[in-house]
Amino acid sequence: MHVRHLSVADFRSYPVAELPLGPGVTTLVGLNGQGKTNLAEALGYLSTLSSHRVATDAPLVRFGAERAVVRGAVVSRGRETMVELEITPGRANRARLNRSPVRAREVLGTLRTVLFAPEDLALVKGDPGERRRFLDDLLVARQPRWAGVRQEYDRIVKQRSALLKSAQPYLARRARGRRPRVGAEGLDPQAEADSALHTLAVWDGQLAGVGAQLLYARLRLLRDLGPYLAAAYAEVSDGQSSARAAYRSSLRQESAEQLAAGAVPEVEELREELLASLAAVRDQEVERGVCLVGPHRDDVVLSLGELPAKGYASHGESWSFALGLRLAAFQLLRTDLGDDPVLVLDDVFAELDSGRRERLAAMVADAEQVLVTAAVPEDVPAALAGRTHRVTLGSLEVGEALEAAEDVTAQSPDTAESADGPQDVEAADASS
């Protein structure tokens, strides 16, 4: 698939910007802080409904504006779909597909991207949450229905944690064999503790049910990803070491070898294990008032040769490992869907030595569409020569090689149509 045109309005530093795109490589060049990543981020947002840089929507909206609009014309298997998102901080996104309003989640799957950016170093060096998010985002890119399962699981964990916290004074004293204190509101402490335990059992069932599905999906995904990861890392690093990923859950640790052998347990088995683990940690959970077991506590253990990557790998190795994970995701989606996701390489070449740059360029040169951002054009390997657009202070100077793409834009009424979105191209100044 590829994006034929990207428009943004009041997104980050851009009052408006129109970016004609097409199959092949497009490079955005410009000095630091000019707005290159902002455009890469907009593309990623259209695909995942989230930013690779921030957890909330507020920074995405241009300072002083109320909402941002991002719109993309996506071509997949010869069919074009117009995807449009209106981002208003604190409110649910409004979405349109081919101009018809839809729920934002229905947009997922229309545009698939694999975005590699400096923030990805956290995949190797950061907290487990970074690696969980990597897996879950990839699950959703593979099959959008996992967005719903993930959301449901988060809701269950949140409610169960709130219950543990609120019932903690009653339950913890009872667990220690003492009589619960009379509540400040004069509530009967025994009745409160009984009721909390009853409700907790209901949440246990829900957590185990939905958690087992998520766990099963993650284990299968990691099993499928393993060979691509090993191959991608070997290629990027010129065979210096073998990269592997194993799943560490609060229930069990699946080694890369077990995963490769296809030993993913069935959902029902995982559900029963989760229920048993919840029962085993009940006293600890009650004591601490937090939810201690489930996929939200899990991690992916990355290793290079015999050593764990985290804490041992060099900066360059960590960087290459993160790149290997993204390239593996690209290959997995390509094979699964029979349609290339759009590959976004945001500011990545400056970090790689010349050998790794050239090998990366060779690996991605046949992708249907690649968007590259770079502060220094010379950092981009010659094998990725394509169209170049210059980005200056929140505005976009469309490169000369784009005449063909501009012709397509002129034929399409979609990109000119806008209620409150973008209208014009190049010369929008951030200060206007």
Ligand SMILES: Nc1ncnc2c1ncn2[C@@H]1O[C@H](COP(=O)(O)OP(=O)(O)OP(=O)(O)O)[C@@H](O)[C@H]1O
């Ligand atoms: N919500 C916002 N409103 C206005 N300006 C913003 C907003 N968010 C970010 N910016 C501005 O956007 C600019 C950063 O843009 P971006 O991250 O795309 O830069 P870049 O060209 O990729 O730079 P680098 O080469 O350093 O990575 C900064 O000047 C920042 O102040």
